[in-house]
Amino acid sequence: MDSIIFDLDGTLWDSIDTVLIAWNEEVIKQNKQIKKEITKEDLIGIMGLQSKEIGQKLFPDLEEDVREKVLNHCNEVECQYLSEQGGSLYENVEDVLIALSQKYKLFIVSNCQNGYIEAFYNYHKLEKYFLDYENPGRTGLSKGENIKLIIERNNLSKPVYVGDTEGDLKASKYAKIPFVYAKYGFGQVNEYDYVIEKFDDLLNVF
Template identity: 25%
Template sequence: MDNLNKQKDCNFNERDELKNIKSIIFDFDGTLHNTIKIYYPAFASGVEILREHGFAKDFDLNEKNVSKFLGEKPNFAYELIAKGSGKSLKEEVMKHVGKKMDENIKNGIGELYDDSIKVLDILSKNYDLYILSNCRESYLDLALKVYGIKKYFNKCFAAETFGFISKDEIIKKERHNIKEEIIFVGDRYHDMEAARKNKLISIFCTYGFGSMDEGKKANYKINSIGEILNIL
């Protein structure tokens, strides 16, 4: 009974803290955006280039393996699957994949998760909303324009703007411009670390591209973006 009461007290205290929330920071890929739709075909074409140069031959190209790279910095995948290749080749492939991703968005291949727009519309009426993504500026600007969701956000941060430093460092730099208290919503370990290191409440998106282990220390977990409305 004591343990049950402690759990109830903990839940109550967390719920009580939510009353003071003024701002919500969203990750983009894997949180609002089902990025694998545009990323897998783009990445697959990049792997073809690497294989033509003798690299990535042992990489098992499938959606599960490719999805692990989503939410990471752009060079992360190529450092793993193209070890030993020159910097110029990696940069060539990164640019190629980025260009293909942009083309896929423009061609209507990409999609937001179900209820993403509904959630943003509802939450924007009561909270300041932000995006913080480990991505290129041009990619984020294009996606926001194509999906028509830029209007919901007070500001959108692409890691490229900050030289691809970690998300927790970006929050530290920009926190003075964001109303307290703040919640961070994301699907990868670095989202949860950004929240932890800045002492923010965290919501882990189990439907995204991170493993369940990455979200084990989150304050809340949601199985769809729509479930955030049950928390806030």
């Protein structure tokens, strides 16, 4: 193994509390077409999905063009809030990244909008541990395709992917690389190559 590619939400951090405030206060309450606030359960239910799927699931009663505008506004204020307030890093994330980065090349591939990973970097100052990152907001590609893009762009020979959802497993299979299931995250996955109960278990796996 020469490299580790990480998912972000449910793997490196939990941003839900900050995102809830951003969406509800800045967008949802200001839009009369939306009848109810977004809940924590709503956000957990969309983890790992791409933007269009998120819009369909959260705002099924809105016309497609209105839904897209609302979600774009949500994404914009979300990145601003996260850049200023951050999310909740899982325990010992930086210590583990320090140790892993001395042995492996580290990357992030997340199903998020452009600016989201940058907000994670801006607040938590962890960019120095990662050599590259990718997301569909920037490429328009699926998570599996973005993983392959990272592999090709960085000439990786034996990477693994660490994530917490069924979508992460499917993306790993698409890219034909081993999958490490972060069991502490948001998803339920029954098939994996490795499993970790907490983030620093990675030091025992690798």
